[in-house]
Amino acid sequence: MHKFLLVESERFRVLGRNHEAKRHYELAIAKARQSQYLNEEALAHERAGIFYLSTGDTLKAQNAIEEARNCYLTWGAMTKVKHLNETYPELLSEYPSLTPSEFSGEAPKHRRAGSSTEENIDLTAVLRASQTLSSEIILRTCLRR
Numbered sequence: 001m002h003k004f005l006l007v008e009s010e011r012f013r014v015l016g017r018n019h020e021a022k023r024h025y026e027l028a029i030a031k032a033r034q035s036q037y038l039n040e041e042a043l044a045h046e047r048a049g050i051f052y053l054s055t056g057d058t059l060k061a062q063n064a065i066e067e068a069r070n071c072y073l074t075w076g077a078m079t080k081v082k083h084l085n086e087t088y089p090e091l092l093s094e095y096p097s098l099t100p101s102e103f104s105g106e107a108p109k110h111r112r113a114g115s116s117t118e119e120n121i122d123l124t125a126v127l128r129a130s131q132t133l134s135s136e137i138i139l140r141t142c143l144r145r
Contacts, residue, residue, distance in 0.1 A: 002031035006044050013051050021051060029067075042071030046084070049091075062091040 009024030025048035032041035049064030065088050072080040085092055 002028050002035060002037060002040055002044065005031055006040070006047065009044075009051070010047065013054075018051075018055055022048075025051060038071055038075045039077070042068050042075060042077070042080070045071060049088075058091075065091045 005024050005028035009021050009028055012018075012021035012024055025044060028044040029041055029048065032038075032044055045064050045068035049061045049068060052058075052061035052064055065084060069081055069084045069092065072078075072084065
């Protein structure tokens, strides 16, 4: 069903039926999440982000692209994460580039089905804070103590 909804959202986008396109993107994302198809949830978020950019809704575009990036990261699609970072730096500029090495050599295994946006944001915030703190540590200062 989520695949059908995503195709329909793209069809509505092409036809200029933005309200229906928006609704179908949201449904496609929800169905993919519900069915635990993380890769297709990521794609639906990404396509929704591109749609929102085309309508001038930068805030929604930023949220959608960040969600796509988080899904791709969780799925382990690091090339796709890199692609989003390079393609949408204006939307993701304040977010550090996460790599598998920053997760002890591997990407996170999975996200809980139905996890809320707030939980995803919290996880992202914790990862960012951890990176910021670890980048501020001066080795000589730590070794002297």
